[in-house]
Amino acid sequence: MTTPLKNIRNFSIVAHIDHGKSTLADRLIQLTGGLEIREMKAQVLDSMDIERERGITIKAQTVRLKYHAQDGEDYILNLIDTPGHVDFAYEVSRSMAAVEGSLLVVDASQGVEAQTLANVYHALDANHEIVPVLNKVDLPAADIPRVKQQIEDVIGLDASDALEISAKSGMGIDTVLEAIVTRLPAPKGDISAPLKALLVDSWYDTYLGVVVLIRVIDGTVKKGQKIRMMNAKATYELDRVGVFTPKLVAVDQLGPGELGFFTASIKEVADTNVGDTITDDKKPTATALPDFRPAQPVVFCGLFPVDASDFEELRAAMGKLRLNDASFSYEMETSAALGFGFRCGFLGLLHLEIIQERLSREFNLDLIATAPSVVYEIVQTDGQTIALHNPADLPDVMKIEEIREPWIKATILTPDEYLGSILKLCQDRRGVQKNLSYVGSRALVEYELPLNEVVFDFYDRLKSISKGYASFDYALIEHRPGDLVKLSVLVNAEPVDALSMLVHRTVAETRGRLMCEKLKELIPPHLFVIPIQAAIGGKIIARETVRAMRKDVTAKCYGGDATRKRKLLEKQKKGKAKMRQYGNVEIPQEAFIKALKMGDE
Known part of the structure; x- marks a missing residue:
């Protein structure tokens, strides 16, 4: 027996990271008896270990609850708990299409954040009825009137009848259930129509x-x-x-x-x-539903097994992971330094980190990741435009008309006292300021930034400058021409393709010098001198040298003629020159990872 439509409510919970979505979901499950007390654990719907450890929701999860309302009717509530992080905005937009209403959870002490905004826009795009919920009202820092005012100013929603709850202590959860039944619409549909x-x-x-x-x-x-x-x-x-x-x-x-x-x-x-x-199959419907645009990968990086014999296992693991994550894409690639591996596309750096962690945890793989890069458009002199995923594949400079890089529109919400340093950070990253307005005591800054300046460590820098208070959300806008050059790293005169990257001409020298200094510390001494160079095209812009280990070849000469010693030293010198010509430099695994994590130290 199917439930009548008027007794079904489908809704999602949207909020910024850490505003209490998953905890509210726990309380709703508990109150409606979805799980018994002994089966309850914190964040029931965050099923992956990694979600529980990091305290974030990665995959949207769904649950069906039975609720006996005050009007005496029995209702079926279908809840989708969505991620709050910008990298998983794709999961959010998908979940929104499946439900009719949203609970907008806002932390009563933190107020509206950048991703609260982004996720509300997803809900509004899907024509949702939205019920504002103020969470954590029992905290001493909660400021309910200010946050209500913020919801009205920033989002434009009427917050006069916003629900005031504390998901942790369970206060006010019954009012949430009643509001779902009374304020959210029932779904529409026809049971006799084709499926x-x-x-x-x-x-x-x-x-x-x-x-x-x-x-x-x-x-x-x-x-x-x-x-x-x-x-x-x-x-x-x-x-x-x-x-x-x-x-x-x-x-x-x-x-x-x-x-x-x-x-x-x-x-x-x-x-x-x-x-x-x-x-x-036998009685199909006449029209298909409007399609989702597939997730567009924004960041690319190469993943290679440390041990070349693990390649087949990596291939199998990638296939399995792709089963669970539709927004993750990959194709095979080979590298002179690292052997066989995959070029993978991700929605952002957090997504990259999580996929990498899942590969090493769930499949016990040791991986090397190359420098993350974005997709550039190369306009060639013959008029062709190609997409460049890997800086090592850049065509000959003579064939390139221009290189276009992706730009994003970033929205940053920050307390006033950190505004100066945040503006400086955006300026340093070649940002163009578009808008600056105030929402109460907080500044809302809109910037256009080149994505490759954001990919490395922009988010970490933003968080450390603002002591974690600034929030950040972005959307891709377009590709624009830029003065970009390919920075190659040569170790012992051999280019290391895993370390090559496209950078803006103005920062190329600083990046190159940093990379060389870092590698000098990381590459262990060999029996011969190793030059480490950074180059743009044929021009060397930075160099460091790893000194050779000395082996005392004259140890066995005690007394006797000095020419004997000189002969041995000459022989050693020739041997070193020959070794340098043919010797292989072993670059340890950690060196790759550390060299790639180079930020603005």
């Missing part, structure tokens, strides 16, 4: 194969039914249909307005494109 469902997410489960999370719009989904994915043009027979309570619970069928999952012995997650329309 039309939205594919919200998919991930790989070792026992069940690919699990597909769907939102049914029209019609019903039953076990044994034959369905078709309209974009992927693949057909499957359903093995099981169910819902998350957050445990997996099998049900007979899912009707309009419901969120649930199915499995269908799908081997390839590539067949389950997020945003695809699922319909009945």
Whole structure:
């Protein structure tokens, strides 16, 4: 028996990082009896170890709750807990398309932050009804009237009837449940129409194969039914249909307005494109749902196994990870210094870090990552435009008309006292100021910045300058021509492609010098002198030398003629010259990682 539409509410929780989304989700699950007390743990929906350790939500999670409201009716509440971090904005926009309303959680002591804004815009784009919720009102630093005013000024939402709660202590959670039922709209749909469902997410489960999370719009989904994915043009027979309570619970069928999952012995997650329309194979729906734009990778970097024999394992691990993360893309590449590996695309640096950590944890792989770089557009003299993912592949300078780099529009919200140093940071990174306004005592700065200046360590610098109070959100705008040069690093006159990068001409020399100094400390002495050079084209702009280890060849000469010693020293000298010509320089693994982490020290 499917639940009547008027008794279903689908909603998501949006907020900035650390404003209490996952804790609020815990309380709602607890109060509606989704899990027993003994099964509860903090942040139930953050299922990955890495999410729990870092205290962030990475994957959007869903749960179905039963609630007996004050009007005496029983309601089904479908909740999607979304990530708050800018790198996972893609997950947020996907989740928004599957629900009708949002709870906007704002920390009553911190107020509105940059990503609160970004995520609210996702919700408004999806035409959501939004209920503002002030969390942490029991903190001594909570300033409720100020934050309500901020919500009205910055977001333009009426906050006069915002709910005041404390998710940690459980205060006011019952008012949230009532507000979901009374203030959020019920879904629309037609049970007798042909099946039309939205594919919200998919991930790989070792026992069940690919699990597909769907939102049914029209019609019903039953076990044994034959369905078709309209974009992927693949057909499957359903093995099981169910819902998350957050445990997996099998049900007979899912009707309009419901969120649930199915499995269908799908081997390839590539067949389950997020945003695809699922319909009945025999009686398909006439029109597909509007498609999601696929996630655009912003940052690229090469991942190589430390031990070349692990390459096949890395390939398998990448495939499995791609099953769980649709926004992660990769292709094979080879490097003279590092052997076989993959060029991977990520949504941002946090995404890169998390994928790397998951590869080393879940698959026990030791990896080397090359310098993160962005996608440049190269306009060649023959009029062709190519996308450059790896600085080592830059065509000959004579063939290049211009190099265009991606620019972003950054929104930074900061307390007034840090404004000066933040403006300086943006200026140093070749930023162009677009707007500066005040929201109460906080400044809202809008800057246009080149993405490759942001990729390295902009976020860390911003946080340390502002003692963690500034928040940052960005969106890509366009590619613009820039005066960029390729900085190569030569060790013993051999170019190390893993360390080459595209930089702006004005900072090339400083970057090159830093890189050489860093490598000098990191490369251990060999039996011969090793020159480390930074070059732009054929011009050397910086050099450091690693001194040779000395072996005392005259130790066995005691007394006797001095010519004997001289002969041995001459022989050693010749040997060293020969070694330098043919000798291989062993660059240790740590040296790569440390050299690439070079910031503005």
